[in-house]
Amino acid sequence: DAGVTQSPTHLIKTRGQHVTLRCSPISGHKSVSWYQQVLGQGPQFIFQYYEKEERGRGNFPDRFSARQFPNYSSELNVNALLLGDSALYLCASINRNTEAFFGQGTRLTVV
């Protein structure tokens, strides 16, 4: 099953550190989106990329950044981690019909 893959699945970081999360979309999909899901809430939009260009940004501080590579994989970077950044980070691979296919997510814990 060549679905959306995210790495790592879990990680623990200390406040103030930096983290990089990775996502490989479904083959043929040129767009990815990132979402943050805090416990007990629905996913919240962070970024959308299409053909390496940022197409949308949610209401997140500049500590959050992302990029998309020529092979359409993507990275989400978070600097100066805060305790409140602890969440499940979801990557979605978007097809031509704007249907989103989600990865399993990366569980980030900031201590």
Added chain:
Amino acid sequence: AQRVTQPEKLLSVFKGAPVELKCNYSYSGSPELFWYVQYSRQRLQLLLRHISRESIKGFTADLNKGETSFHLKKPFAQEEDSAMYYCALSGPRGSGTSYGKLTFGQGTILTVHP
């Protein structure tokens, strides 16, 4: 601002009973609407979208523009329907940066008892 509200955090029904998961939205215009489902230990997946007008796993959802609602219904619930359900919207095609950007509700946990 776009918003999705799912008023019920928890919903319990018995097998064979009808089920309705409520979703209300706020959007300036005509959004695209979706229902996503997350079964235990599985990833979030698309259940249905309003423009497809399909019935998936026996579920249907009708868009009511007057009431700005998109409730999910199934006439006879099954135990395997137990899951977390999210209603979501995005801007329509041509809406610029809001196209493809999903705004989710807080989700409803559906439990179907035997």
